[in-house]
Amino acid sequence: xxxxxxxxxxxxxxxxxxxxxxxxxxxxxxxxxxxxxxxxxxxxxxxxxxxxxxxxxxxxxxxxxxxxxxxxxxxxxxxxxxxxxxxxxxxxxxxxxxxxxxxxxxxxxxxxxxxxxxxxxxxxxxxxxxxxxxxxxxxxxxxxxxxxxxxxxxxxxxxxxxxxxxxxxxxxxxxxxxxxxxxxxxxxxxxxxxxxxxxxxxxxxxxxxxxxxxxxxxxxxxxxxxxxxxxxxxxxxxxxxxxxxxxxxxxxxxxxxxxxxxxxxxxxxxxxxxxxxxxxxxxxxxxxxxxxxxxxxxxxxxxxx
Numbered sequence: 001x002x003x004x005x006x007x008x009x010x011x012x013x014x015x016x017x018x019x020x021x022x023x024x025x026x027x028x029x030x031x032x033x034x035x036x037x038x039x040x041x042x043x044x045x046x047x048x049x050x051x052x053x054x055x056x057x058x059x060x061x062x063x064x065x066x067x068x069x070x071x072x073x074x075x076x077x078x079x080x081x082x083x084x085x086x087x088x089x090x091x092x093x094x095x096x097x098x099x100x101x102x103x104x105x106x107x108x109x110x111x112x113x114x115x116x117x118x119x120x121x122x123x124x125x126x127x128x129x130x131x132x133x134x135x136x137x138x139x140x141x142x143x144x145x146x147x148x149x150x151x152x153x154x155x156x157x158x159x160x161x162x163x164x165x166x167x168x169x170x171x172x173x174x175x176x177x178x179x180x181x182x183x184x185x186x187x188x189x190x191x192x193x194x195x196x197x198x199x200x201x202x203x204x205x206x207x208x209x210x211x212x213x214x215x216x217x218x219x220x221x222x223x224x225x226x227x228x229x230x231x232x233x234x235x236x237x238x239x240x241x242x243x244x245x246x247x248x249x250x251x252x253x254x255x256x257x258x259x260x261x262x263x264x265x266x267x268x269x270x271x272x273x274x275x276x277x278x279x280x281x282x283x284x285x286x287x288x289x290x291x292x293x294x295x296x297x298x299x300x301x302x303x304x305x
Contacts, residue, residue, distance in 0.1 A: 079137060086144055093151045100158045176220030176240075176248040176300045178266050181209045181273060181284045190296045196280050205294035206249065206287035207301075213254055213282040215273040219264045220248050220286075220301070228260050234285065235277025238270050249287035252279045 001023070003016040018026075135143070188208035195202045219240055226247065227239035234251035238258060241247050254274020264270060275282045288295045 174221050174242045178220045180220050180286050181211050183209045183211050206285050207297045209284045211273045216269045217250050217271040218267050219270050222265045225258045225262045228256050233278040245291040247289045251285040
């Protein structure tokens, strides 16, 4: 672009040549000037809004202020709604932690009175001599986020601990620890004894409990019935698999009340005392086997004193 300047004060006309760089700089200058002018007008309108006498300018300034105030209120309202939602989630997490904590106390044997999960912990102290200040909205939001992360972490750890304790409790329930028949003594123990039929020294693989015919026989622990039938030596016999290669055996019964594949719980009736098979009289022959090898039932049973 060429600009020709003609004036009476000039001896001859002058020519100015504007390149693309000059045009870009000129446009940038106009834009910068417009931005600075707008900022200045905005500052002056806000600074001296109460001193403006013109109704038109005053209404314009007030409308701008009202729009800015509405935007601020909308932002605060959205932030408060978001924090309220997060607080509700945290409250639900706290209720879940309270229930898990109460269950953990029960599983571990701790008295519920030692941990009052349904009450707020006591707090107090003297007034601090250090200066205090109000928390900003951003600080409150960050604090809520931090507490939420801590709650998530504690919930995960409590859940893992609850699973471990529950699994341990279930394993104990699967051990044959309940007396299979209601009696206070046994007629023959586990180990070497004199065989009542041959008179020779033999190894007795279980424990014999003397009881009247028809006395209920119950499962010493929960499990699955893997055998329920007649054996040439054991007579009417029931085997219950408790998992982990642990099986309990109930022999010489007069009657069986469970079938193969049936799931039984600890203390459930599975047969009745009798004298079937290789037996000298009414009694229950009880065995505990691990990986097929006989174990001393006294290690598992909680025999009455």
